Amino acid sequence: MLYFYSGSDRTKARAAMNASVALLEKRGMVPLRISDANSVDDLRAALHSGGMFATARTVILEGILGNDEMREILTAELPTLKSSTDHFFMLDEKPDAATRKLVEKHAEKFERFDAAKKVDGGTTIFALANALRAGNKKTLWVGYQRELLNDAAPEAIHGVLFWAAKDMFLKSRSDGEKIRAKKLIANLAELPHEARRRGEDLEYALERFVLSGV
Numbered sequence: 001m002l003y004f005y006s007g008s009d010r011t012k013a014r015a016a017m018n019a020s021v022a023l024l025e026k027r028g029m030v031p032l033r034i035s036d037a038n039s040v041d042d043l044r045a046a047l048h049s050g051g052m053f054a055t056a057r058t059v060i061l062e063g064i065l066g067n068d069e070m071r072e073i074l075t076a077e078l079p080t081l082k083s084s085t086d087h088f089f090m091l092d093e094k095p096d097a098a099t100r101k102l103v104e105k106h107a108e109k110f111e112r113f114d115a116a117k118k119v120d121g122g123t124t125i126f127a128l129a130n131a132l133r134a135g136n137k138k139t140l141w142v143g144y145q146r147e148l149l150n151d152a153a154p155e156a157i158h159g160v161l162f163w164a165a166k167d168m169f170l171k172s173r174s175d176g177e178k179i180r181a182k183k184l185i186a187n188l189a190e191l192p193h194e195a196r197r198r199g200e201d202l203e204y205a206l207e208r209f210v211l212s213g214v
Contacts, residue, residue: 001081001082001084001085001086001087001088001108002078002081002082002084002088002090002103002106002107002108003017003020003087003088003089003090003107003108003109003110004090004092004103004104004107004109004110004111005017005089005090005091005092005110005111005112005113006090006091006092006093006094006095006100006110006111006112006113007093007094007111007112007113007114007115007151007153008093008094008113008114008115008151009113009114009115010091010093010113012113013091013093013111013112013113014091016111016113017060017089017091020089021058021060021089024058024087025058029056029057029058029087030058031058031059031060031089032046032057032058032059032060033059033060033062034046034059034060034061034062034064035061035062035063035064036062036063036064036066036067036070040069040070040073043061043064043070043073043074044073046059046061047059047073047074047077047080047081056085056086056087057086057087058086058087058089059086059087059088059089060089060091061074061088061089061090061091062090062091062092063091063092063093064090064092065090065092065095065099065103066092066095071099075099075102075103078102078103078105078106079106081106082106082107082108090103090107094151112153112155113153114151114152114153114156126160127143128140128143128144128147128157128160128161128164129160129161129163129164129167130164131143132161132164132165132168132184133164133167133168135180137210137211140210141210141211144157144206144207144210148203154201154202154203154206155202157206158188158191158192158202158206161184161188161206161209162185162188162189165181165184165185165188166181166185168180168181168184169181169182169185187209188209191205191206191209192205
């Protein structure tokens with residue numbers, strides 16, 4: 001089985017991974033740790049179990065995707081890791097989008113932990129909230145694309161927009177503002193469910209929302 005932890009908040013990602021590894025350690029499974037400081041041969045050996053009668057292992061793979069040669073070896077083995085009785089834990093801060101999606105496709109579980117990032121002018125992802133309040137479609141679109149380029153998690157972006165819509169409702173000064181805020185809240189609350197029904201990433205559902213003329 002494969003478990004994947006990624007994101008710019010390396011501390012939170014590592015803590016989540018270590019918590020899962022600790023549960024296996026309590027069962028007597030001492031983890032084998034492989035990083036990009038190891039050799040390619042070390043990685044190859046770690047990816048293959050001891051055979052049919054070997055006991056299940058816990059293998060931690062850290063920073064492997066940042067090494068071109070190791071990444072090629074690892075990604076080729078992803079289907080094998082997915083079906084393995086061993087427990088493979090991957091921790092990589094910022095894999096490219098294609099590699100991340102490939103790993104997530106084969107992972108039993110994946111979690112992404114991204115810290116809010118500052119952008120030009122000292123603003124943060126919360127600048128999207130201001131664009132939503134103002135109904136500025138162009139600014140919202142540009143800000144959304146910028147946050148994706150900065151590797152902000154779609155879940156984090158959705159959370160900020162949902163918070164902004166609820167804040168708008170609470171601070172509404174007219175019936176028109178209240179009606180608009182209620183519509184935004186309803187649309188944003190439904191968005192993750194709609195994405196799951198469509199079988200699409202939240203990233204693309206958010207893109208439709210931004211382009212819908214908020």
